[in-house]
Structure formats: structure tokens, C-alpha cells
Amino acid sequence: MLKLTTRYDRDILALAVPALGTLAVGPLVSLVDTAFVGRLGRVPLAALGVNASVFSLAFIVFNFLAYATTPRVAGAYGRGDREEAGRTVVQALTLAAGLGLLATTVLEAAAPLILRAMGATGDLLTPALRYLRIRALAGPAVLLVLAGHGAFRGYQDTRTPLYVSLALNAVNAALDPLLIFGFGWGLTGAATATAVAQWTGALGFLGLLLVRRREALGIVLEWPRLRALLPFMRVGWTLASRTLALTGTMALATAVAARVGTAEVAAHQVAAQCWSFLALVVDALAVAAQALVARYLGADEPRKARAVSRRLLVMGLAVGAVLGGAVWLLRPALPALFTDDAATTRLLLAVAPFVALMQPLNALVFVGDGIFMGLEDFSYLAKAMVASAAGAAAVLVLVVPMGWGLAGVWWGLVALMALRLLTLGARYVQPGLFAAAEVEPDDPAGG
Known part of the structure; x- marks a missing residue:
């Protein structure tokens, strides 16, 4: 029988609600930069846009610093092993700093080549190059922030990352107008503001983890051995293939929409952005899943791990239904928020049901x-994503020759998500996934 409330709800909401706030403020740095730089003219705005793509592509593969850190810290936390949790945090921070320095070096050395490959030539190249060289100096900071998020989530604390994220955004919002207009630095000022803000976040996490809360968290300051970093690197390589498969599929969908027509790709871009924004709400529950499943498994309570996972799936389905219903009811008014072009509006209305029903x-x-991240089953996640992406690509490559139009693009995305659900579901119901949970009776309080 489905219960309206369970004993796990308090822990889930305590993690998910602050995580939602953190996820929501995450894109604000780019939005604020865009708002201010847009007043400088077309060329600075274009240079910012090119760099936004460069940094997104350059750092997305390092998300494993959060994904791998959370379950390892949470598992040790669940076992009451403060030393192991602390070692994991130091390892993650060390790796983040090292990889960040490497990323900065590559970006600085190859900046002109990278920007030309992204189409920045002529009058666009010089301002884009100045921006990249300044912002790249925050490479280690970006990765330290990722590791900091992962560490605190593992400690079952999503409030602290929210506060750090708010501080980071406040610094950027304050410095942008001062440096761009007050000091007259223009686009260079925007790059400086972003870099300073990112270092503010990184130093905030370092100060909390290694100074202010170090003793309470049981963190010992000692250099980790290279061998201890190898598990992180293996997870990073595994998750990189997953990330590339997902981003590649989304890029292919956009490319196919562009081949269908200009209005089609415009409508697709708006619909895809709405789709991504709505994903933030459910991603907050995914953060709770990573932390709680790993914590219960670390505490040798697989029955509770399975019970909380079931509850999270039920809550996710409910949230998805609410989001889908909201999009369905609001779909007649949505196009006016983004465009006044008649063709784009018509196409948006045509694909809005996809956005709603997929929630x-x-x-x-x-x-x-x-x-599955809480289970640290990263290898299966990667394989499932690659297989799902291949299935979606098989649909997408047929869109243009078969004349399926923009609807065909979205059927490709439906295929991606349906295959992901099938592959994850097939694994989830396998006996032994949660170890002893398979042979013990269901938790009566777990829903």
C-alpha cells in the first residue's frame, strides 16, 4: 500500500530542498554575465557566448569530482568511519586542484586554437581570447567547488553548499557592474568578476573543510598517495564516457533540428531549455538519493537503502507528474515568454506536449x-547511457531523410529517456542489488 508519508521523508527533504536551491542558483553566474555584457554590444556578447561553450565543454567531464566523492564520503559517514571520510575529502580536493591546474594550462596554451575551432575569428577573436585567458585562471577553483559540493553532500549537508553558492553569486553580481562599467574594463571585467567569484567559492569550501570544520569532520591534513587517487580517476574515466554520450546525443538533436529548418531549431532550443530547467527540480531528489543510499549501505543497512530508494522513486514520479501537468496547462502561454515569431510559436506549441508528457x-x-550513483555502480550507468544514446541516435539520424520534422527530433529524445529507464529498471529489480535487502522482509515504515 502506498503511504503518503514515511519516516524517510524528513531526511529526503532536508537534503533535496537546499540542493534544489543550489541547483537553481548555479546558472545565475552566466545569466548575470550575459545581462551586463549584453549592454556592451554584439561583439562582446558573442565573445562571451563562445567562451561559455568552451568552459562548459572543458569542465563538464570533471563532474565525477562531485559524483564520486558523495557516495564514498556518505558510505564512510554511515559506517561512522570519520577518518575514511576525511581521507576521501582530502583526496578529492587534491585531485581537483591538480586537474584544475592541468585544465588551466591546456586552456591557456591552446586558447587561440580552441577559439578558432569554435568559430571565433576576425574581430571576435581578440576579445574572446582576453576573456578566456583571465577566466581560465579559475580552473582549479571550478573543480574545487565541485569537490566541495560532493564532500558536503556525503556528510548529509546540502545547506552549506547552498550558502557557498549564494556567496559566489553575490560576489559575481557585485563585481560585474563595478568592473565592467565602473572601471571601464568591459568584457575583461566580466571575466575577472567570474574568476574572483569562483575562487571565492573554492576558498569558502577549503576554509570550511580544512580549517573551520576540520576537527569536527575528522579530516587529517596529509598528502594522499597517488595510488589512493586511482579509484577517483577510474570513476572519472567511466563517467566521462557517460557524459560524452549524453551531451553528444543532445548536440545531435540540436544539429538535426538545425537541418530541418531555422524556425525548427529555434523552437527546439526553447523547448530544450525548458526541459533542462525542469530537470533541476528532480535533480534535487537525485542528490538526496546519492547521499542517502550510500549512507545506509555504509551503515550496513541495505534494507533501508532499498526502502529509501523506493520512496525517492515515488516522490520523483509525483514531482514529475506535477511538473508535466503544469507544462500541459501552461503550454498555450509559454511561447509568448520566449518569442513573437509566428512559425517558432507554432512549432513550440507542437512540441510542448513532448516536454509535458516526458516529465x-x-x-x-x-x-x-x-x-545508482549512491550504489557506486558507475560502470553500469555508463554502459546504460551509451546503449541508450545509440538507440536515440538511430532515431535522430532518420529524422531528415524520413521527413519527420521537429516531432521526429523529440521522438529521438523520448527514445533516449525510455531506453535509460528500461536499462536502469532492469538493473534495479535484479536480486542482490541491495545485498541483504533481497532476503529480508520489506521495511514496514519504508513505504
């Missing part, structure tokens, strides 16, 4: 991802 499906997939 419950998306919710189950995103929460499922969080559960």
Missing part, C-alpha cells in the same frame, strides 16, 4: 541515476 519519465530516470 514523469525524466523524473524516474534522474532519481534512478542518483540511486
Whole structure:
């Protein structure tokens, strides 16, 4: 029988609600930069846009610093092993600093080549190059922030990352107008503001983890051995293939929409952005799944790990249904928020049902991802994503020759998410996934 409340709800909400706030403020740095730089003219705004793509592509593969850190810290936390949790944090921070320095070096050395490859030539190249060289100096900071998020999530604390994220955004919002207009630095000022803000976040996490809360968290300051970093690197390589498969599929969908027509790709871009924004809500539950599943498994309570995973799936499905219903009801008014072009509006209205009806499906997939990350089953996640991406690509490559139009693009995305759900579901129901949970009776309080 489905229960309206369970004893796990308090812990889930305590993690998910602050995590939602953190996820929501995450894109604000780019939005604030865009708002201010847009007043400088077309060329600075274009240079910012090119760099936004460069940094997104350059650092997305390092998300494993959060994904791998959370379950390892949470597992040790669940066992009451403060020393192991502390060692994991130091390892993650060390690796983040090292990889960040490497990323900065590569970006600085190859900056002109990278920007030309992204189409920045002529009058666009010089301002884009200045921006990249300044912002790249924050490479270690970006990765330290990722590791900091992962560490605190593992400690079952999503409030602290929210406060750090708010401080980071406040610094950027304050410095942008001062440096761009007050000091007259223009686009260079925007790059400086972003770099300073990112270092503010990094130093905030370092100060909290290694100074202010070090003793309470049981963190010992000692250099980790290279051998201790290898598990992180293996997870990083595994998750990189997963990330590339996902981003590649989304890029292919955009490319196919562009080949269908200009209005089609415009409508697709708006719909995809709405789709991504709605994903933030469910991603907050995925964060809770990572932390709680790993914590219960670390405490040798697999029955509770399975029970909380079930509850998270139910909550995710409910949230997805609410989001889908909201999009469905609001779909006649949505196009006016983004465009006044008649053709784009017509196409947006045509694909809005896809966005609405996919929300419950998306919710189950995103929460499922969080559960498997809590299980540290990264290899299966990567294989499932690659297989799902291949299935979606098989649909997408037929869109243009078969004349399926923009609807065909979105059927490709439906295929991606449906295959992800099938592959995750097949694994989830396998006996032994939660070890002893398979042979013990269901938790009567677990829903």
C-alpha cells in the first residue's frame, strides 16, 4: 500500500530542498554575465557566448569530482568511519586542484586554437581570447567547488553548499557592474568578476573543510598517495564516457533540428531549455538519493537503502507528474515568454506536449541515476547511457531523410529517456542489488 508519508521523508527533504536551491542558483553566474555584457554590444556578447561553450565543454567531464566523492564520503559517514571520510575529502580536493591546474594550462596554451575551432575569428577573436585567458585562471577553483559540493553532500549537508553558492553569486553580481562599467574594463571585467567569484567559492569550501570544520569532520591534513587517487580517476574515466554520450546525443538533436529548418531549431532550443530547467527540480531528489543510499549501505543497512530508494522513486514520479501537468496547462502561454515569431510559436506549441508528457519519465530516470550513483555502480550507468544514446541516435539520424520534422527530433529524445529507464529498471529489480535487502522482509515504515 502506498503511504503518503514515511519516516524517510524528513531526511529526503532536508537534503533535496537546499540542493534544489543550489541547483537553481548555479546558472545565475552566466545569466548575470550575459545581462551586463549584453549592454556592451554584439561583439562582446558573442565573445562571451563562445567562451561559455568552451568552459562548459572543458569542465563538464570533471563532474565525477562531485559524483564520486558523495557516495564514498556518505558510505564512510554511515559506517561512522570519520577518518575514511576525511581521507576521501582530502583526496578529492587534491585531485581537483591538480586537474584544475592541468585544465588551466591546456586552456591557456591552446586558447587561440580552441577559439578558432569554435568559430571565433576576425574581430571576435581578440576579445574572446582576453576573456578566456583571465577566466581560465579559475580552473582549479571550478573543480574545487565541485569537490566541495560532493564532500558536503556525503556528510548529509546540502545547506552549506547552498550558502557557498549564494556567496559566489553575490560576489559575481557585485563585481560585474563595478568592473565592467565602473572601471571601464568591459568584457575583461566580466571575466575577472567570474574568476574572483569562483575562487571565492573554492576558498569558502577549503576554509570550511580544512580549517573551520576540520576537527569536527575528522579530516587529517596529509598528502594522499597517488595510488589512493586511482579509484577517483577510474570513476572519472567511466563517467566521462557517460557524459560524452549524453551531451553528444543532445548536440545531435540540436544539429538535426538545425537541418530541418531555422524556425525548427529555434523552437527546439526553447523547448530544450525548458526541459533542462525542469530537470533541476528532480535533480534535487537525485542528490538526496546519492547521499542517502550510500549512507545506509555504509551503515550496513541495505534494507533501508532499498526502502529509501523506493520512496525517492515515488516522490520523483509525483514531482514529475506535477511538473508535466503544469507544462500541459501552461503550454498555450509559454511561447509568448520566449518569442513573437509566428512559425517558432507554432512549432513550440507542437512540441510542448513532448516536454509535458516526458516529465514523469525524466523524473524516474534522474532519481534512478542518483540511486545508482549512491550504489557506486558507475560502470553500469555508463554502459546504460551509451546503449541508450545509440538507440536515440538511430532515431535522430532518420529524422531528415524520413521527413519527420521537429516531432521526429523529440521522438529521438523520448527514445533516449525510455531506453535509460528500461536499462536502469532492469538493473534495479535484479536480486542482490541491495545485498541483504533481497532476503529480508520489506521495511514496514519504508513505504
